[in-house]
Amino acid sequence: MLRHIEPEVLIGSAKGLENFKTLKKVAKDRIYEGCGKEWTVLHFILYLLILKAKFGWLDKSFNDLLTLLGKLIPKPNFVPKNIYEANNIINPLKMHVQRVRTCRNHYILYHVKADGNL
Numbered sequence: 441m442l443r444h445i446e447p448e449v450l451i452g453s454a455k456g457l458e459n460f461k462t463l464k465k466v467a468k469d470r471i472y473e474g475c476g477k478e479w480t481v482l483h484f485i486l487y488l489l490i491l492k493a494k495f496g497w498l499d500k501s502f503n504d505l506l507t508l509l510g511k512l513i514p515k516p517n518f519v520p521k522n523i524y525e526a527n528n529i530i531n532p533l534k535m536h537v538q539r540v541r542t543c544r545n546h547y548i549l550y551h552v553k554a555d556g557n558l
Contacts, residue, residue: 459532466529472517481518485526499523 466481492502503522510519520526 463532472514485529
């Protein structure tokens with residue numbers, strides 16, 4: 441999976457190589473010593489973010505959950521401290537979306553340039 445996003449990550453920002461190396465590291469590191477092979481840091485974070493989106497958790501409640509999990513899971517662990525850290529880890533995986541403005545009747549698409557002209 442990571443080999444497909446490598447060029448985009450490298451081109452996307454000046455920190456692209458660092459982001460890709462970090463992403464490779466969290467894809468291999470386990471959340472704590474002795475856990476199952478499938479529970480890497482990346483899998484753990486993605487699973488929790490999917491639950492957050494599915495059930496509409498607020499950022500504050502998600503931060504509290506991460507704090508609780510960080511205390512419950514044996515030390516040393518790699519549980520992110522807050523949602524900001526979790527999002528920074530998965531940021532290279534996010535799709536970049538270009539918004540297109542539509543007519544109010546939803547039948548004509550307009551592409552507006554940066555200067556506001558059509």
